[in-house]
Amino acid sequence: MEAKSVARYVRISSQKARLVAANVRGKNIEEARKILKFTPKKAAAVLDKILHSAIANAEQLGGVDVDTLYVKNIIINDGPTWKRIRPRAMGRAYRILKRTSHITIIVEEA
Template identity: 65%
Template structure:
């Protein structure tokens, strides 16, 4: 039995989020939460929230042992990019791209 949680339009770069997601992919949820708790990066906090949501979704299904859950997939896709400008010297403007992410966490019983 598998359960899934999705977070969309999260204001963190997908490239940086994938680095943190690769560290917990395939691990039991308890170990993954401990790794994320002590990872000093912004995506770690966001990923732990999505993982907690996936665990809560799994608890809703009958006959699921929460202690035996393992992270099956973590998918980090690119969301829409916010475009801003930064004024520069002599009337120029540089483009700033504020990237967003769509994060999907799938957990299943081992």
Template identity: 65%
Template structure:
């Protein structure tokens, strides 16, 4: 059995989220939550929210043991970028890309 949760349009770069996501793949849920709790990055809090949601979704499946769950996969995809303009010298303008992420967490039973 597996359950998943998705968070979309999160205002953090996918490259930064992937650094944290690699730390919890394949770990038991309890260990993954502890790792995320003590990781000093913004993306750790966002991934933990999605992980809690995936655990809650697994709890709705009849016959699923929530204590025996393992983080199966964490996928971080790129969402749409916000395009902004930054004024520069001599009347020029540079484009700024504010990137967004889609985070998918899949939990499985051992």
């Protein structure tokens, strides 16, 4: 049995989130939550919240032993980019790109 959780339009760059996701992929959920708890990056808190949701989704399926779950896959795709303008000297304007991500976590019984 596998369960998944999806968070869309998360306000973090997908490149930065993938760095943290690589540390957790393939681990059992207890170990993954410990790693995310002590990782000092914004993406760690976001991924922990989504992982918690995936675990709750697995519990709702029935017949799933939560202690045997592991992180099967983490998929992080680019979301839409917000374009903002920053005023600069002599009337110029520079573009600021505020990137978003779509994050999917899939957990499965070992």
